[in-house]
Structure formats: structure tokens, C-alpha cells
Amino acid sequence: MYSWSIGLLLLWLQVCIPFVFAAPAQCPNQCHCHGDLQHVICDNVGLKKIPRISEATRLLNLQRNNLGNLPTGGFGEMKGLISLHLQHCQIREISSQAFKGLKKLIYLYLSNNEISTIKPGAFEDLTELTYLYLDGNQITSLPKGIFSPMVNLFIMQLDNNKLRELQPGTFTGANDLRWLYMSGNELSSIQPGSLDEVENLAILTLDRNKLSTYPLLAMSKLRVVEELNLSKNPLTLIPDHAFRSFGRYMEKLHLNDMALEKMLPMLHVVSAFFP
Numbered sequence: 001m002y003s004w005s006i007g008l009l010l011l012w013l014q015v016c017i018p019f020v021f022a023a024p025a026q027c028p029n030q031c032h033c034h035g036d037l038q039h040v041i042c043d044n045v046g047l048k049k050i051p052r053i054s055e056a057t058r059l060l061n062l063q064r065n066n067l068g069n070l071p072t073g074g075f076g077e078m079k080g081l082i083s084l085h086l087q088h089c090q091i092r093e094i095s096s097q098a099f100k101g102l103k104k105l106i107y108l109y110l111s112n113n114e115i116s117t118i119k120p121g122a123f124e125d126l127t128e129l130t131y132l133y134l135d136g137n138q139i140t141s142l143p144k145g146i147f148s149p150m151v152n153l154f155i156m157q158l159d160n161n162k163l164r165e166l167q168p169g170t171f172t173g174a175n176d177l178r179w180l181y182m183s184g185n186e187l188s189s190i191q192p193g194s195l196d197e198v199e200n201l202a203i204l205t206l207d208r209n210k211l212s213t214y215p216l217l218a219m220s221k222l223r224v225v226e227e228l229n230l231s232k233n234p235l236t237l238i239p240d241h242a243f244r245s246f247g248r249y250m251e252k253l254h255l256n257d258m259a260l261e262k263m264l265p266m267l268h269v270v271s272a273f274f275p
């Protein structure tokens with residue numbers, strides 16, 4: 001009896017240990033998988049939480065599921081992920097360390113959710129992230145240093161949110177950012193110092209905001225701007241030397257549909273760029 005139950009225990013351990021200690025090497029229910037689980041596609045399949053995925057997976061597509069909130073460490077076992085698609089998932093909140101362990105992630109798509117809260121430390125571990133899409137959400141403010149792990153960030157999409165102002169420290173750490181899209185927000189103020197860490201911006205879109213004064217001090221840190229869109233802001237005045245720091249890189253300046261009454265002497269420089 002004794003040796004029989006030991007034998008059964010050993011058998012149980014042999015069968016179960018691989019499943020307890022290794023991530024599942026199976027395509028999650030209802031999902032499609034390709035290339036030995038390298039691509040896992042769970043587009044619009046009614047998921048309510050994040051499925052378990054193995055370390056072999058490079059691309060995970062969870063678009064159009066009802067995830068509601070991204071908890072701490074929810075992607076913890078997916079250390080091989082490079083591309084994560086979370087558009088249209090009715091996400092409202094991103095907890096701190098929501099992407100813990102995703103040290104290889106390059107693409108993160110969070111567009112068209114209902115994100116209003118991003119907890120401090122939410123993006124911890126995303127040191128390789130290069131493309132971040134947060135457009136089409138309800139973000140009113142960004143915690144200081146929220147992007148600080150993203151030392152390789154190149155493109156950030158923040159179009160169509162509810163941002164009201166930018167403060168110093170917002171972009172701390174994201175020193176490589178080149179393209180920053182903030183069209184269609186409610187920005188009425190960009191405080192001096194807010195853009196100091198992203199001085200290499202090449203494209204900056206600020207159209208469809210509520211800027212009534214040109215944020216001269218914040219903008220004067222930018223040195224290599226190629227394209228700036230300020231259309232559809234209630235700006236009445238573009239001050240002298242507004243674009244002087246941009247140097248000779250400026251290619252496109254969009255100033256349509258504003259309440260411009262006066263543009264000081266540099267008008268002759270700018271007029272070359274009017275459509």
C-alpha cells in the first residue's frame with residue numbers, strides 16, 4: 001500500500017511538474033497561433049482577462065476584447081514579446097508595473113480604449129519600447145516621469161485625449177523621442193521646461209487644442225523641429241523669434257484656422273511655409 005502510493009505520487013509529479021513550472025505550450029482557447037506560438041492572435045474572441053502565453057511568443061494580438069483594466073504583472077510570463085496589440089479593449093486603468101517583465105517589447109498599441117488613469121510606474125521595464133500608441137483615450141494628465149523607463153522611445157501617439165497641460169518632468173527619460181503627436185487634446189498650457197528632455201523632436205503636432213498663447217519658453221528648447229502643426233488653436237499672436245531655435249530644419253509649419261491677428265517681424269520667414 002505504502003510503495004503503491006509513493007509510486008502514484010512520483011507518477012503524479014512526473015506528469016504535473018512540467019505544467020506547474022513551465023508556461024503552457026499551447027495555443028489559448030479561441031485564439032489562432034502561427035509559427036510555433038510565435039504569433040498569438042485573439043482578435044475579438046470575448047476574452048475577459050489576459051490569457052497565458054509562453055515565452056516563445058513574439059506577437060500577441062488581443063484587440064477587441066473586454067479587458068477593463070491592466071493589472072500589475074499581467075504579462076509577466078511573456079518575456080519574449082516584441083509586439084503587443086491592445087486596441088479597442090475597453091481598458092480604463094493601467095496599474096503600476098502592468099508590463100512588468102516585457103524587457104524586449106518594441107511596439108505597444110493601446111489606442112481607442114477608455115484609459116483615464118495611468119498609475120505611476122505603469123511602464124516599468126519597457127526599456128526597449130520604440131513605438132507607443134495611446135491615441136483615442138480619456139487621459140487628462142500624465143504622472144511625472146511616467147515615460148522614464150522608455151529610453152529608446154521614438155514615436156509617441158497621444159492624439160485625441162483630454163490632456164489639459166504639460167508640466168516639467170512629463171517626458172523625463174524619453175530623450176530619443178522624435179515624433180510626438182498631441183492633436184485633438186485640451187491643452188491650454190505647455191509650461192516652461194515641459195519639453196526640455198525631448199529637445200530632438202522632429203515632428204510635433206498640437207493642432208485642435210486650446211492654446212491661446214504661443215508656449216514660447218517651452219518651445220525654445222526644441223532644436224531640430226521639421227514639422228509643427230498649430231492649426232485650430234485660439235492663438236492670436238505668434239511672438240517674435242517663435243521658431244528661431246528650430247534652426248534650418250523646419251520644413252512644414254501649419255498655422256491654418258487660427259485667430260491670428262498679428263505675427264511679428266519674422267512673418268517674412270514663415271510665409272514661405274504657408275500652404
Ligand SMILES: *[C@@H]1O[C@H](CO)[C@@H](O)[C@H](O)[C@H]1NC(C)=O
Binds near residue numbers: 207229230231232
Ligand atoms: C494640421 O492640423 C489640421 C487641423 O487638425 C489638419 O487638418 C491637417 O491635416 C494637419 N496637417 C498635417 C500635415 O498634419
